[in-house]
Amino acid sequence: MPPEQVLLQMAVGKWVCQALKVAAELGVADLLAGGPRSVDEIAHGTGSNPDALYRLLRALAALGVFTERGDRSFENNALSTALRSDVPRSVRAMVRWLGEEAAWHAWADFAHSVRTGEPAFDHFHDEQLFDYFAKNPLSAEIFNAGMTSFSASTGPAVARAYDFSGIGKLVDVGGGHGGLMLAIAERFPAIDCVLFDRPEVIAGAGPVLSTSRHAERIETRGGDFLEGVPEGADAYIMKHIIHDWDDERCVRILGHCAAAAAKEGRVLVVDQVVTERPESAFSKIMDLEMLAMTPGGRERTELEFRELFEQAGLVLTRVVATDSLVSIVEGRKALH
Ligand SMILES: C[S@@+](CC[C@H](N)C(=O)[O-])C[C@H]1O[C@@H](n2cnc3c(N)ncnc32)[C@H](O)[C@@H]1O
Structure with missing residues (x-):
């Protein structure tokens, strides 16, 4: 394909993002779970305009999402099945978040981030x-559901990759609705788990926790990790937290964990680790989301994690890869 066409294909990503988001929001893939349906039936089931819906689904089918049949009807295929809400590793919630209105407005202001280094989200909102x-x-709700759905694949990957068996008590710092905590609790039945997040987020965790028989082992605590974290655990884990914040606040969060940890306590940061090499990596694209949306966040290299750890009184001991995008950056309290 000529270079100008490649670029244009990239630039129309905004159309694709919104087309997917609307299909996810309408629950089209769920409606097709039982088999093919005519566009009129789907329009009726989703409260949509039949002609506009036909154009949406025809375009998505042209991209390989849904299969168009000859008679203005559609059926699910492998890609659209991942938009169903009831399948393992469903991306429906995450797709809804990626096109969500507040996020969309912030991205429209992305130039502000590049000019100033400040979050477009804060500038707009x-x-x-x-x-x-x-x-x-x-x-x-859309954001938290997106995070939970992302954790459905990364949570088990973290639990498979890291040996949590020596840990008596583990705090998930900024653990959202508990997806990661449940994955770890499932695999390591002896750990006492504490799910810690902002009070209003913890208040909404019930429906996710109640999906697991391990929920009763998970203590929930509301609070502010910039002020402190629950005391006395053997390890503190935080997934997709450090990439949300500027260095100064990362050092504060990590420092609170180091101070609260039991003797020889561990701090486990679960994030993507950016390669230093000039090669293609999803983390480098995701880093732009952090630039636009978060309070100073960024995806970091191993060296950048090492420096943060040092400032927080921790020693980076190793980086454990998982079979997902994220790695586990392990730190231990520095001995003085
Ligand atoms: C990107 S989400 C990650 C959620 C979860 N760890 C996961 O991986 O699915 C960031 C989380 O940090 C929480 N958070 C943000 N500021 C916080 C604060 N000051 N104290 C406690 N939690 C906070 C948010 O509520 C949210 O659940």
Whole structure:
């Protein structure tokens, strides 16, 4: 394909993002779970305009999402099945979050981030992401569901990759609705687990926790990790937390964990680790989301993690890869 066409294909990503988001929001893939349906039936089931819906689904089918049959009917295929809400590793919730209105507005202002280094989200909405969620429960619900669905694949990958068996008590710092905690609790039945997040997020964790028989082993605690974390655990894990914050606040969060940890306590940061080499990597694209959306967050290299750890009184002991995008960056309290 000529270079100009490759670029244009990249640039129309915004059309594709919204087309997927609307199909996810309408629950089209769920409606097709029982087999093919005519566009009129799907329109009726989703409260949509039949002609506009036909154009949406025809375009998505042209991209390989849904299969168009000859008679203005559609059926699920491998890609669209991943948009169903009831399949393992469903991406429906994450797709909804990626096209969500508040996030979309922030991205429209992305040039501000590149000019200033400041989050476009804060510039557009006049407050940082997590404070916005506290006041906009619908956005928060979409975000939290997106995080939970992402954890459905990364959580088990972390539990498979790291040996948690020596840990008596583990705190998931900023653990959202508990997807990671449940994956670890499932595989390591002896660990006492504490799920820690903002109070309004913890208040919404019930439906996710109640899906597991291990829920009763998980203590939930509301609080602010910039102020402190629950005391006395053997290890503190945080997934997709450090990449949300600037260095100064990362050092604060990690420092609170180091101070609260039991003797020889561990701190486990679960994030993507950016390669130093000039090669293709998803982490480098995801880093732009951090630049646009979060309070100073970024994806970091191993060296950058090492420096953060040092400032927080921790020693980076190893980086454990998982069979997902994330790695586990392990730190231990520095001996003085
Ligand atoms: C990107 S999400 C990651 C959630 C979860 N760890 C996961 O991987 O699915 C960031 C989490 O940090 C939480 N958070 C943000 N600021 C916080 C604060 N000051 N204290 C506690 N939790 C906070 C958010 O509520 C959210 O659940």
